[in-house]
Amino acid sequence: MKSWDLWMINVEKSVKTSKPSVIGDFSQISSICRNAQVDRIVVALDERRGKLPVDQLLDCRLKGVRVEEGASFSEHITGKLTVENLRPSSLIFTDGFKRSQFIQRAKRCVDIVAALMTSLIFSPFAMIVCLAIFLDSKGPVLYRQERVGQDGRIFKLLKFRSMRVNAEGEEPVWAEVNDPRVTRVGKVIRKLRLDEIPQVVNVLKGEMSFVGPRPERPFFTEKLQQEVPFYSLRHSVKPGITGWAQICYPYGASKEDALEKLKYDLYYIKHMSFLLDLTIFLETGKIVLFGKGSR
Numbered sequence: 001m002k003s004w005d006l007w008m009i010n011v012e013k014s015v016k017t018s019k020p021s022v023i024g025d026f027s028q029i030s031s032i033c034r035n036a037q038v039d040r041i042v043v044a045l046d047e048r049r050g051k052l053p054v055d056q057l058l059d060c061r062l063k064g065v066r067v068e069e070g071a072s073f074s075e076h077i078t079g080k081l082t083v084e085n086l087r088p089s090s091l092i093f094t095d096g097f098k099r100s101q102f103i104q105r106a107k108r109c110v111d112i113v114a115a116l117m118t119s120l121i122f123s124p125f126a127m128i129v130c131l132a133i134f135l136d137s138k139g140p141v142l143y144r145q146e147r148v149g150q151d152g153r154i155f156k157l158l159k160f161r162s163m164r165v166n167a168e169g170e171e172p173v174w175a176e177v178n179d180p181r182v183t184r185v186g187k188v189i190r191k192l193r194l195d196e197i198p199q200v201v202n203v204l205k206g207e208m209s210f211v212g213p214r215p216e217r218p219f220f221t222e223k224l225q226q227e228v229p230f231y232s233l234r235h236s237v238k239p240g241i242t243g244w245a246q247i248c249y250p251y252g253a254s255k256e257d258a259l260e261k262l263k264y265d266l267y268y269i270k271h272m273s274f275l276l277d278l279t280i281f282l283e284t285g286k287i288v289l290f291g292k293g294s295r
Contacts, residue, residue, distance in 0.1 A: 029053060029056040030060055039066065040067075041060060083266070086229065103272075111210050129194050133185050133186075143159045144157070148218055150236070150239070152235050155207040157199065162187075163179075163186055164183055172219045175253055208239050209237070212238050213240060213243050214239060214240065224255065230266065233266060244265065268280075
């Protein structure tokens with residue numbers, strides 16, 4: 001049974017009570033929409049050339065039935081972009097990716113105010129964390145690590161040190177569940193996200209935003225750009241302390257995880273707005289309170 005022989009139709013009014021099923025072929029689309037009072041048609045063909053029933057779909061569209069691409073429908077339902085079969089033209093001609101000068105300047109102002117407020121509110125916790133790290137293990141309190149920022153620029157990301165000194169050795173490695181390199185204090189501050197506090201300095205310097213894709217190390221970025229389609233698009237905006245991928249997907253430590261997180265990052269870049277940023281802020285607060293997703 002091939003996708004171009006039969007037509008899958010989802011009747012929105014009955015989706016909660018019955019499963020979608022094959023109820024006809026291309027030639028019956030108009031009559032099915034009329035008889036079943038269909039509100040929306042989702043076109044989910046991988047290859048449309050010479051197979052798309054244009055006349056039938058146009059007839060339905062002119063009668064008020066919404067016709068939507070399968071990728072757009074999936075994006076709306078899942079909150080992520082499907083990267084595997086994504087074509088560059090889909091990104092070029094799609095709605096979204098709107099970043100006016102006003103929006104960028106307003107986001108920057110919000111970042112500065114939020115960074116200053118965070119510094120003020122969390123300064124007592126930062127002092128306690130500094131003392132705990134100093135007493136727990138040898139080494140500097142702050143940890144500086146190269147990360148890839150907007151437009152591929154390299155910057156030094158600041159964190160409270162949560163691992164022992166020289167934990168990685170000669171070559172960077174992904175973090176693991178219950179990573180043995182993490183110190184006793186490190187386990188606590190990672191769980192509570194307190195190790196991220198120093199990144200407000202990166203925000204104030206304009207290297208990061210509060211919300212955006214998490215910046216990755218150059219070593220992994222170079223590999224992922226070769227292996228994961230559209231990975232470099234993450235660098236079209238400033239990286240963030242928190243982001244859509246962080247609240248929608250658990251901590252990732254592999255190429256497969258990077259691909260899944262990219263789908264959420266691209267969704268955020270496409271739909272960037274103050275409302276979405278506010279949603280991410282609130283959800284991040286829940287994650288911090290319940291300690292989910294840390295390693």
